[in-house]
Amino acid sequence: MNKIxxxxxxxxxxxxxxxTLMLGGFGLCGIPENSIAxxxxxxxxxxxxxxxxxxxxxxxxxxxxxxxxxxxxxxxYVGENAEFERQMLSGELEVDLIPQGSLAERCRAGGxxxxxxxxxxxxxxxxAEGKEVxxxxxxxxxxxxxxxxxFAIVKAWKGDKHGNLIYKGTARNFNPVMAMAGKITIAxxxxxxxxxxxxxxxxxxxxxxxxxxxxxxxFEKRIEQRTVRERT
Amino acid sequence: MNKIxxxxxxxxxxxxxxxTLMLGGFGLCGIPENSIAxxxxxxxxxxxxxxxxxxxxxxxxxxxxxxxxxxxxxxxYVGENAEFERQMLSGELEVDLIPQGSLAERCRAGGxxxxxxxxxxxxxxxxAEGKEVxxxxxxxxxxxxxxxxxFAIVKAWKGDKHGNLIYKGTARNFNPVMAMAGKITIAxxxxxxxxxxxxxxxxxxxxxxxxxxxxxxxFEKRIEQRTVRERT
Amino acid sequence: xxxxxxxxxxxxxxxxxxxxxxLGIGIPTLVANYVRDDISVEFQSENGILGMGPFPxxxxxxxxxxxxxxxxxxxxxxxxxxDSATSFAMIRGRHIQLTVxxxxxxxxxxxxxxxxxxxxxxxxxxxxxxxxxxxxNIIVAMNxxxxxxxxxxxxxxxxxxTGVGCVKKVVTNMAVLEVLGDGFRLLERAPGVSVExxxxxxxxxxxxxxxxxxxxx
Amino acid sequence: xxxxxxxxxxxxxxxxxxxxxxLGIGIPTLVANYVRDDISVEFQSENGILGMGPFPxxxxxxxxxxxxxxxxxxxxxxxxxxDSATSFAMIRGRHIQLTVxxxxxxxxxxxxxxxxxxxxxxxxxxxxxxxxxxxxNIIVAMNxxxxxxxxxxxxxxxxxxTGVGCVKKVVTNMAVLEVLGDGFRLLERAPGVSVExxxxxxxxxxxxxxxxxxxxx
Numbered sequence: 001m002n003k004i005x006x007x008x009x010x011x012x013x014x015x016x017x018x019x020t021l022m023l024g025g026f027g028l029c030g031i032p033e034n035s036i037a038x039x040x041x042x043x044x045x046x047x048x049x050x051x052x053x054x055x056x057x058x059x060x061x062x063x064x065x066x067x068x069x070x071x072x073x074x075x076x077y078v079g080e081n082a083e084f085e086r087q088m089l090s091g092e093l094e095v096d097l098i099p100q101g102s103l104a105e106r107c108r109a110g111g112x113x114x115x116x117x118x119x120x121x122x123x124x125x126x127x128a129e130g131k132e133v134x135x136x137x138x139x140x141x142x143x144x145x146x147x148x149x150x151f152a153i154v155k156a157w158k159g160d161k162h163g164n165l166i167y168k169g170t171a172r173n174f175n176p177v178m179a180m181a182g183k184i185t186i187a188x189x190x191x192x193x194x195x196x197x198x199x200x201x202x203x204x205x206x207x208x209x210x211x212x213x214x215x216x217x218x219f220e221k222r223i224e225q226r227t228v229r230e231r232t
Numbered sequence: 233m234n235k236i237x238x239x240x241x242x243x244x245x246x247x248x249x250x251x252t253l254m255l256g257g258f259g260l261c262g263i264p265e266n267s268i269a270x271x272x273x274x275x276x277x278x279x280x281x282x283x284x285x286x287x288x289x290x291x292x293x294x295x296x297x298x299x300x301x302x303x304x305x306x307x308x309y310v311g312e313n314a315e316f317e318r319q320m321l322s323g324e325l326e327v328d329l330i331p332q333g334s335l336a337e338r339c340r341a342g343g344x345x346x347x348x349x350x351x352x353x354x355x356x357x358x359x360a361e362g363k364e365v366x367x368x369x370x371x372x373x374x375x376x377x378x379x380x381x382x383f384a385i386v387k388a389w390k391g392d393k394h395g396n397l398i399y400k401g402t403a404r405n406f407n408p409v410m411a412m413a414g415k416i417t418i419a420x421x422x423x424x425x426x427x428x429x430x431x432x433x434x435x436x437x438x439x440x441x442x443x444x445x446x447x448x449x450x451f452e453k454r455i456e457q458r459t460v461r462e463r464t
Numbered sequence: 465x466x467x468x469x470x471x472x473x474x475x476x477x478x479x480x481x482x483x484x485x486x487l488g489i490g491i492p493t494l495v496a497n498y499v500r501d502d503i504s505v506e507f508q509s510e511n512g513i514l515g516m517g518p519f520p521x522x523x524x525x526x527x528x529x530x531x532x533x534x535x536x537x538x539x540x541x542x543x544x545x546x547d548s549a550t551s552f553a554m555i556r557g558r559h560i561q562l563t564v565x566x567x568x569x570x571x572x573x574x575x576x577x578x579x580x581x582x583x584x585x586x587x588x589x590x591x592x593x594x595x596x597x598x599x600x601n602i603i604v605a606m607n608x609x610x611x612x613x614x615x616x617x618x619x620x621x622x623x624x625x626t627g628v629g630c631v632k633k634v635v636t637n638m639a640v641l642e643v644l645g646d647g648f649r650l651l652e653r654a655p656g657v658s659v660e661x662x663x664x665x666x667x668x669x670x671x672x673x674x675x676x677x678x679x680x681x
Numbered sequence: 682x683x684x685x686x687x688x689x690x691x692x693x694x695x696x697x698x699x700x701x702x703x704l705g706i707g708i709p710t711l712v713a714n715y716v717r718d719d720i721s722v723e724f725q726s727e728n729g730i731l732g733m734g735p736f737p738x739x740x741x742x743x744x745x746x747x748x749x750x751x752x753x754x755x756x757x758x759x760x761x762x763x764d765s766a767t768s769f770a771m772i773r774g775r776h777i778q779l780t781v782x783x784x785x786x787x788x789x790x791x792x793x794x795x796x797x798x799x800x801x802x803x804x805x806x807x808x809x810x811x812x813x814x815x816x817x818n819i820i821v822a823m824n825x826x827x828x829x830x831x832x833x834x835x836x837x838x839x840x841x842x843t844g845v846g847c848v849k850k851v852v853t854n855m856a857v858l859e860v861l862g863d864g865f866r867l868l869e870r871a872p873g874v875s876v877e878x879x880x881x882x883x884x885x886x887x888x889x890x891x892x893x894x895x896x897x898x
Contacts, residue, residue, distance in 0.1 A: 001699025001721050026511040026548070027534040029527065052548070077588035085586055097579075097586070100510065101552030101594030105346070108549040112766075113773030113815055114337070115368035117349035119556060120597040124575075124628035127593060136347035136377075145368075157528075162723070162732065162759040168433060169528035169545060170512045176547040180770060196758030201400060202434040204547075206731050206761035208701050208723070208776045221527035227535035228522040233482025233504050258728040258765070259751040261744065284765070309805035317803055329796075329803070332727060333769030333811030340766040344549075345556030345598055351773060352814040356792075356845035359810060389745075394506070394515065394542040401745035401762060402729045408764040412553060428541030436764075438514050438544035440484050440506070440559045453744035459752035460739040 003163050003207075004192070005214040008038035011186045015151050017044050018071075022107065022149040022178040023051040023061060027079075027224050030171030031060045032155040032188045034216035040067055050074040050107070050147060052100060052174055054084045059222050065093070074147070076100035099127060102144050104177055110146035111180020111209065119144055152182025155216075156205070159189035160196075163210030164203045172204065179209045188216045235395050235439075236424070237446040240270035243418045247383050249276050250303075254339065254381040254410040255283040255293060259311075259456050262403030263292045264387040264420045266448035272299055282306040282339070282379060284332060284406055286316045291454050297325070306379070308332035331359060334376050336409055342378035343412020343441065351376055384414025387448075388437070391421035392428075395442030396435045404436065411441045420448045466637045466654045466679065471605050473498040473681050474652075475564055475635050478603060479505055486510060486555065486595060488565030489533040491605040495564055508560055510591040512551045515543030532591065552591070556598045563599035565592055567606050567631075569621045572668040574631045574643045576604060577623035589626055596627030608636035608665045615667035617641065617648060638662050640679060647671045652679045683854045683871045683896065688822050690715040690898050691869075692781055692852050695820060696722055703727065703772065703812060705782030706750040708822040712781055725777055727808040729768045732760030749808065769808070773815045780816035782809055784823050784848075786838045789885040791848045791860045793821065794840035806843055813844030825853035825882045832884035834858065834865060855879050857896060864888045869896045 005011040012035055015021070025031030036055075040063040047070050054073055055062035064070050065083050072094040078084050087093035098106070099121040109117055118141035122128050132143040154175040156165035165187055167175055179185050187205075192215040237243040244267055247253070257263030268287075272295045279302050286305055287294035296302050297315050304326040310316050319325035330338070331353040341349055350373035354360050364375040386407040388397035397419055399407055411417050419437075424447040466474065472494035479485060479495070481503035487493050496516070499505050507516040509531040516531060517538035525536040539545070554560055569577040576596055579589040596602055609615055617634065634641040639662045640652040647669035653662055655678050663670055683691065689711035696702060696712070698720035704710050713733070716722050724733040726748040733748060734755035742753040756762070771777055784795040793813055796806040813819055826832050834851065851858040856879045857869040864886035870879055872895050880887055 026532075027530065029511070029530050029534070075588065077590040078586050079588065079590075088586055089583065095586075097588050099589050099593035099597075100548070100591035101556055104548035104552050105344075105556075108770070109349070111774045111776075112337075112770030113775060114349050114351060115373055116366075117341070117346050119346060119594075121556065121594040122589075123597060125589075125593060125625045127589070134348075141347055160759055162761075164759060164761050166433075169526060169539075170509070170530055171528040172545060172547050173512050174548045177549045180774065180776075194758075198759075200730075200732065200756050200760040200762045201398075203761040203763075206763055206767070206771070207759070208725070208731055208761075208771055223525060223527050223530075223536060224534040225530070225536065226525055227519045227537075228525060229519040231521050258749075259747065261728070261747050261751070307805065309807040310803050311805065311807075320803055321800065327803075329805050331806050331810035331814075332765070332808035333773055336765035336769050337773075340553070343557045343559075344553035345558060351811075353773065353811040355814060357806075357810060357842045359806075392542055394544075396542060396544050401743060401756075402726070402747055403745040404762060404764050405729050406765045409766045412557065412559075426541075430542075432513075432515065432539050432543040432545045435544040435546075438546055438550070438554070439542070440508070440514055440544075440554055455742060455744045455747075455753060456751040457747070457753065458742055459736045459754075460742060461736045463738050 003211060003213050004161050005212050007214055007217060008034040008188065011212050011214045012038050015044055018046045019150040020048040022152040022181055023049060024154040024175030024178045026052050026173035028055060028060050028222050030155050030173050030175055032153045033060065033220060034188050035153045035186060036060060036063060040064055045069040046071045048072040050149060052103060053077050053079060054081055056081055057083050076103050104174060106144055106147040107177040107181045110148035111177065114146060116143050116145045148181050150183055152178045152185040154179045154187050156187050156189045158191045158193050158198060159187055159213050160193050160198055162195055163207030163213055164198050165205040165210065166198060166202065167204050176205050179205045184211045185209055186212045188214055190216060190219055235443060235445050236393050237444050239446055239449060240266040240420065243444050243446045244270050247276055250278045251382040252280040254384040254414055255281060256386040256407030256410045258284050258405035260287060260292050260454050262387050262405050262407055264385045265292065265452060266420050267385045267418060268292060268295060272296055277301045278303045280304040282381060284335060285309050285311060286313050288313055289315050308335050336406060338376055338379040339409040339413045342380035343409065346378060348375050348377045380413050382415055384410045384417040386411045386419050388419050388421045390423045390425050390430060391419055391445050392425050392430055394427055395439030395445055396430050397437040397442065398430060398434065399436050408437050411437045416443045417441055418444045420446055422448060422451055465657060469494055470681055471635055471637060474640065474679055475603055475605055479562060483561040484508055484559065485562045486560050490566045492564040492566060493533055508554060510551050510555065512546050512548060513539060513543060515540045552594050555594050558598055558600060560599060562601045563595045564603045564605055565595065567604045569616050569618055569623055570604050570631050570634050571618050571621045572643065572647045573645055574629040575621045576626050576631050577621045578626045580624045592626050596630040602631050604631050604634045606636055608638040615665055617666045617668050619668045638665060644671060650676050652677055654679055682874060686711055687898055688852055688854060691857065691896055692820055692822055696779060700778040701725055701776065702779045703777050707783045709781040709783060710750055725771065727768050727772065729763050729765060730756060730760060732757045769811050772811050775815055775817060777816060779818045780812045781820045781822055782812065784821045786833050786835055786840055787821050787848050787851050788835045788838045789864045790862055791846040792838045793843045793848050794838045795843050797841045809843050813847040819848050821848050821851045823853055825855040832882055834883045834885050836885045855882060861888060867893050869894055871896055
């Protein structure tokens with residue numbers, strides 16, 4: 001059983017137009033940039049992408065928005081992505097905006113075989129429309145359903161051939177929960193190491209959740225808001 | 233804000249008769265043995281204890297069963313604990329047996345502000361009695377509710393004054409989810425280290441979930457089934 | 465009138481020893497700069513860090529270490545990193561003692577709107593809906609009026625809501641207000657701003673009782 | 682008749698390359714000893730380890746490294762440790778390809794009972810209810826009859842259930858059976874055991890078609 005793939009192009013084989021993808025990352029931090037670039041090089045379109053953000057205009061998922069490969073975005077934040085906002089307001093892009101915590105928990109639920117759960121987030125707002133409301137401990141909650149994807153694509157710091165992953169810093173974010181929720185999960189890593197190099201006690205994503213793994217050719221790791229303080 | 237306590241006796245201050253406790257561990261592996269011993273030294277009784285097992289006759293929670301300090305056990309496995317089974321069959325002890333995965337998820341839910349979730353585990357069995365059943369993807373699921381506790385007591389390998397914890401091996405088990413679900417969470421650790429000694433990237437339980445921490449005086453770490461192979 | 469930093473400075477006075485605090489994007493982020501250094505407070509950022517430190521020195525930025533505003537940050541000794549589900553477990557599970565966030569509108573029943581202007585602007589709710597639905601202690605940091613001069617302190621929100629009946633306190637460039645449910649109680653006024661000025665800039669019901677002290681920074 | 686190890690050995694033949702496998706307490710644990718070594722299989726133990734290795738050498742036992750049967754174990758290179766919630770996320774989320782467990786009774790509709798005899802014995806369900814409710818591929822390993830000689834292969838379970846309609850295959854000391862829903866199809870018989878012997882020891886409906894080969898180990 002070989003999980004190791006040579007590169008992004010080979011690792012994304014089998015992704016087809018119309019499929020649902022999950023993509024890890026928060027802003028541009030911890031996004032599977034090699035896989036996204038490889039997808040941008042294909043004719044695959046009509047994708048539903050589940051990702052907290054949609055990159056920026058010219059990097060990350062923004063690339064797939066530019067090339068109109070995405071039919072629907074499921075995200076929590078549009079933020080400063082002008083093209084995302086434009087396509088959304090013009091109706092070119094279908095968008096399902098959901099609270100960030102519900103997004104994370106719905107992905108985890110999808111991976112954990114929990115079809116639905118109650119959360120207080122979004123009660124009394126547009127998010128609750130059409131959803132079951134129930135009171136627990138005197139407080140209204142709404143029923144949210146699990147999210148899964150045909151392919152989940154995550155980015156990790158290190159990984160081994162078993163698919164075990166560790167992440168670095170806040171580049172972890174949505175990656176572990178999305179890794180759980182893909183029918184097929186692709187992990188791109190900065191460094192592919194030998195089994196035994198990752199301490200089992202500190203593996204973030206156990207290999208059982210990962211079907212394909214490859215070492216990314218190049219990581220630009222662009223910074224969205226470079227903020228520094230003066231040396232005094 | 234000081235989270236550090238001198239010993240088990242001081243750390244368990246405030247636990248009163250009639251309260252609900254969660255205790256980490258699987259079998260005798262990763263149990264908060266110092267805290268349990270300290271509880272056995274008190275007159276506190278009428279406790280509801282949530283723990284996967286109840287120790288063995290003369291160690292772990294078995295001590296509190298012997299001394300009749302437990303009114304009710306919420307657990308998944310009685311196994312080879314003769315006194316537990318005897319008290320249960322005779323009706324001296326109230327017992328709520330629940331599937332191990334539901335137990336873990338219900339604790340996590342309690343800590344995560346999820347009041348209820350659907351799971352397939354237990355459908356069609358005694359466990360489902362009185363619970364709501366709903367079909368998802370053609371498969372029946374039952375609604376399970378969150379568990380919380382007045383005090384959660386966990387055992388970790390190392391911890392710091394912020395309450396950050398790391399566990400060792402399979403002594404992790406229920407400890408992280410129970411740490412999340414206590415109104416007050418007490419962590420007993422083998423080694424209390426200085427802030428900065430634990431790599432933030434590999435902290436298992438972030439300190440926000442832990443209110444009290446102490447270095448255990450002595451860890452017996454008894455082995456329930458010593459199983460070895462021959463050297464060849 | 466208070467500037468952005470002064471609003472943050474006033475909010476920092478609310479922070480207590482031992483608290484875990486989530487700061488939203490914008491003015492709220494500045495609050496960290498003004499917390500007394502004789503108390504121990506930990507800042508949580510919902511993208512997955514507890515124990516957030518100051519911005520890095522020039523040249524020491526790490527693309528893998530950012531806050532929820534996507535700004536490069538540092539981690540303090542004793543910090544912890546976690547995934548998004550665990551982060552919102554902290555938030556939804558009420559392990560965070562204070563949430564500070566910005567708003568487009570706040571209503572006197574505690575409703576808040578801050579993520580969308582139909583047909584015009586969509587920022588998305590990010591983590592705000594989870595935060596306001598679960599936090600016991602929510603302070604809104606914003607200007608009293610919008611760029612057109614209209615009050616953002618309302619009887620009822622007009623924009624799509626982020627959360628209902630959740631805001632406890634509002635600190636603006638003009639005043640500190642307590643949300644009463646059927647009005648805003650004026651607690652303090654910015655230096656040089658009169659009660660009448662605040663009354664004029666407030667569309668919701670303003671409750672003024674006794675002398676209103678100036679904000680002391 | 683097969684002994685415990687032989688039952689395990691037969692079940693090991695079902696294991697395929699790349700599978701993640703959960704083995705229950707008792708006979709199932711022994712399956713790991715008989716899996717072909719030219720395929721790569723990882724064993725999951727629900728107390729929180731993937732990549733479980735053999736028992737440790739004498740003197741190398743670690744109290745902090747046990748399996749679900751509380752036996753001391755080792756971890757192989759490439760193993761991973763996790764908490765109980767994550768462990769059952771794997772199980773409930775159907776990331777495990779095969780579950781092998783023991784039983785007190787199995788019925789021809791796939792029901793299984795293995796945790797309680799009312800008034801007499803309570804083991805508890807442990808992780809079994811989660812496993813059988815979610816696993817796509819469940820094999821039961823047990824003796825064909827109980828100590829009193831009564832069949833454990835039934836038309837209907839009489840004991841409190843662990844799961845409904847979930848068992849796919851049963852390997853006993855006498856036979857390999859496929860669960861059909863309305864009966865058990867006899868696939869193989871233990872060396873020296875006749876179809877008649879199996880018929881006599883089976884209380885559920887036994888479906889025998891054509892020649893029944895002997896189990897080959």
